[in-house]
Amino acid sequence: MLGGLYRNLLRLKAWWLFGQLRTHVYGSFTVTNPKNIRIGTNLAINHGVFLLARSGITIGDNVVLSANCMIIDARLSLDPQTPASNRDHDAAPIVIEDGAWIGAGAIILAGVTVGKNAVVAAGSVVVKDVPPGAIVGGNPAKMLRQQ
Secondary structure, X not given: XXXXXXXXXXXXXXXXXXXXXXXXXXXXXXXXXXHHEEEOOOEEEEOOOEEEOOOOEEEOOOOEEOOOOEEEOEEEOXXXXXXXXXXXXXXXXXXXXOOOEEOOOOEEEOOOEEOOOOEEOOOOEEOOOEOOOEEEEOOOOEEEEEO
């Protein structure tokens, strides 16, 4: 009974943050700046997912965000004239298109588009766009094959 109540509370959290009832939640997740996030239907959010939406995150329909993946649309400015402790952050929107699957522990960084039906392997760090239907993996993520 407690498990069902917990899962319903997580679904309520997703509805409150995203205004979307067709979100499937399988564990606790963290969102900053939910007003900058747009999601489609049938989004699956697994335990430990982290969404940082300083600029904007758009997630399409039928997307899976696996355990402990991070979608981070901001980065520290690399201005060499400014000490690291005083640097500003740059931000660029992230788009995850319909049917994409983001593997466990993967990190999607600012300015990236993950194409339709693409797969990001577990533990990958994605710094460049992923073409539709591609399977990428590694740090930095590289094309493993095209579906």
